[in-house]
Amino acid sequence: QSALTQPASVSGSPGQSITISCTGTSSDVGGYNYVSWYQQHPGKAPQLLIYDVNKRPSGVSNRFSGSKSGNTASLTISGLQAEDESNYFCSSYTTSSTCVFGGGTKLTVL
């Protein structure tokens, strides 16, 4: 299974909105509504932000939202804050009942 494709980096100013894409195939992202997003600060374990494409776990800010179109899923962060500067990873369920991650995206808040 090949890793999902994410941009290496994105940036935005405080208050703006940014979107991170996650592109796969019909065997993973496009085939199931089981896409998750994680936030990982340096030296820390990843934290689940979004599951099942667009659902937020309890306690996650509603500034984080997810969507999917075809083989590409997206994470949108609105009202960008300095604390959002972090690394973001997507993951998807696959036809082999396995999990595949994206390469990760570093978000810089300018």
Add this chain to the structure above:
Amino acid sequence: QLQLQESGPGLVKPSETLSLTCTVSGGSISNIPYYWGWIRQPPGKGLEWIGTIYYSGSTYYNPSLKSRVSISVDMSKNQFSLRLTSVIAADTAVYYCARSQPYSTLPGDYWGQGTLVTVSS
């Protein structure tokens, strides 16, 4: 509050076997909807899913590691374990254990803090 804690050697020699254990506290590993998994992250790189196990013993592995990996569960100790054989330098990584999302192999909302395993002679 559910907690997961990885344990095991921090240094493994090339060609030997990497063995790690994840101890779950604050909840039962036999909690029906949940699977339990291992994920790793080489220094400065992205996440790689290793595999997942259900308390019944059903396992799912990353195809690229399948020939070298095995995950097992010990319900009496509320633990699950990872074995990776014939390790090479590229297996050097922070290894995380995590509870999966309900009925899924995707990692969920509870992760261990991670443990660095270095493969070196």
